Amino acid sequence: MIYLHVPFCRSFCTYCDFYSERCARDDGRFDTFVDAIAAEIRSRREEIAACLAAPDNVDTWYIGGGTPSVLPLSVFRRLCGLLGEAAPRGTGEFTVEVNPEDIVEKGPAYVQGLVEAGVNRISMGVQSLDDGILRWMNRRHDAARAAAAFRLLRSFPVDISVDLIFGLPQCSDDLWKETLDRVLNPSGGLRPPEHISAYQLTLEAGSALGVRAAKGQWQEATEEQCRRQYDLLCDALGRAGYRHYEVSNFALPGHEAVHNSAYWRRVPYIGLGPGAHSLLASPDGIPRRRCWNSCQVTDYAREGEILSEEDVRTERIMLGLRTDTGLPEASLRALTAPGAVDRLLASGALAYAGTAPDRRIRIPESHFFTSDAILLELV
Ligand code: SF4
Incomplete structure (x- = not known):
């Protein structure tokens, strides 16, 4: 990619x-x-x-x-x-x-x-x-x-x-x-x-x-x-x-x-050219190396950082819940504070998608417009 x-x-x-x-x-x-x-x-x-x-x-x-x-x-x-x-x-x-x-x-x-x-x-x-x-x-x-x-x-x-x-x-x-x-x-x-x-x-x-x-x-x-x-x-x-x-x-x-x-699934990718970002897997296989090129047409330099557990957690929630397939229920619950998912399910800001054992949770289309606010409650 x-x-x-x-x-x-x-x-x-x-x-x-x-x-x-x-x-x-x-x-x-x-x-x-x-x-x-x-x-x-x-x-x-x-x-x-x-x-x-x-x-x-x-x-x-x-x-x-x-x-x-x-x-x-x-x-x-x-x-x-x-x-x-x-x-x-x-x-x-x-x-x-x-x-x-x-x-x-x-x-x-x-x-x-x-x-x-x-x-x-x-x-x-x-x-x-x-x-x-x-x-x-x-x-x-x-x-x-x-x-x-x-x-x-x-x-x-x-x-x-x-x-x-x-x-x-x-x-x-x-x-x-x-x-x-x-x-x-x-x-x-x-x-x-x-x-x-x-x-x-x-x-x-x-x-x-x-x-x-x-x-x-x-x-x-x-x-x-x-x-x-x-x-x-x-x-x-x-x-x-x-x-x-x-x-x-x-x-x-x-x-x-x-x-x-x-x-949106956080698949690792290579970004080439000035200003481009890359996401690379760490030795443990988890994509947590982010690097980027500086913004000059030529002679651009590469910088990078290792994402913390917290950064990875936040990205998984923020990216996964932007999609209509959302995240697997068990993953979302493991990534968020106890009670947060249930509160949002009760208010309709989150909804189930699919059926057990592959049940997922998504933001319903009627709440996509306010997705930023919903995500903020989860991260
Ligand atoms: S300035 Fe260039 S990159 Fe930005 S929207 Fe216009 S055409 Fe696209």
């Missing part, structure tokens, strides 16, 4: 504080970035092999960012060649994050190149289908380009995941409903995306929006508005046949993200 971080974006979105560097269309740093990845892979070859040999490893590659689709095809192929040597992949999931404007500008030959490199899942940052909101977000595409990119991707044998953002004060409930309707019913009778990730807008201190908010120039949407829009989302996607399998993620049956689902 390999993650690779591409630290380049053509422009910065208002709300984002991910590590990324502004880049030109054909930036000279792309090649030095790949050189740095090659050096990192060389220095971590044994660690990568050990991670891939673990019994619970999943056969996935995920290239995220930043904006991986800014990379020219030749650079992308070089990256895949490096990954293929160090971390051979079978027929498992290979996801690449893209932005609509790159897909439209680069056209079918580019998508064909991604598919030939083995990509079988594309995650596209659409975020909104309202041009005013997209401009406010400082996105480079408009709604027409998002639709054109979707149309183009649909002519290739790839799963499509679409990212959306809700909870903007300037996005009315009607506009949000219309957005969902357009995503679920693409023009031209195309099949809707296999997967949808929908995130509530959050204020990140390091983002342009965070700075504006700190100066009193931005007011967040109310909790009630966010709640209403989350309910509209769950309702529309549920009716359209999507499984709400994680707080922010919905999939048509059989199209759940294999890579991200493994994160």
Whole structure:
């Protein structure tokens, strides 16, 4: 299970504080970035092999960012060649994050190149289908380009995941409903995306929006508005046949993200590239070594820590209960204080899933919106 971080974006979105560097269309740093990845892979070859040999490893590659689709095809192929040597992949999931404007500008030959490199899942940052909101977000595409990119991707044998953002004060409930309707019913009778990730807008201190908010120039949407829009989302996607399998993620049956689902189970993974994190097993087999690369395009350094028992316990609860399968009842009870689980079961904030002896406990969909508060009571 390999993650690779591409630290380049053509422009910065208002709300984002991910590590990324502004880049030109054909930036000279792309090649030095790949050189740095090659050096990192060389220095971590044994660690990568050990991670891939673990019994619970999943056969996935995920290239995220930043904006991986800014990379020219030749650079992308070089990256895949490096990954293929160090971390051979079978027929498992290979996801690449893209932005609509790159897909439209680069056209079918580019998508064909991604598919030939083995990509079988594309995650596209659409975020909104309202041009005013997209401009406010400082996105480079408009709604027409998002639709054109979707149309183009649909002519290739790839799963499509679409990212959306809700909870903007300037996005009315009607506009949000219309957005969902357009995503679920693409023009031209195309099949809707296999997967949808929908995130509530959050204020990140390091983002342009965070700075504006700190100066009193931005007011967040109310909790009630966010709640209403989350309910509209769950309702529309549920009716359209999507499984709400994680707080922010919905999939048509059989199209759940294999890579991200493994994160939620705390499967060890290797993160390559500037700013990327890894989770590695300790000699006792428990994933408790967390390491991360510093945020420079080249010459990035690796740091790390050993997670304490308490850190591991907290992560298992926080990640496991974000999913619709939750955690095995016995595990959750062992991880939490006596009485805590029963109190939340009695209030409906937790519910049983499955039957004994494999009974599990989850946060029901009706309480996903308040999952942070529920988790806080358990950790
Ligand atoms: S949201 Fe994506 S495209 Fe926008 S700045 Fe962040 S990483 Fe770049």
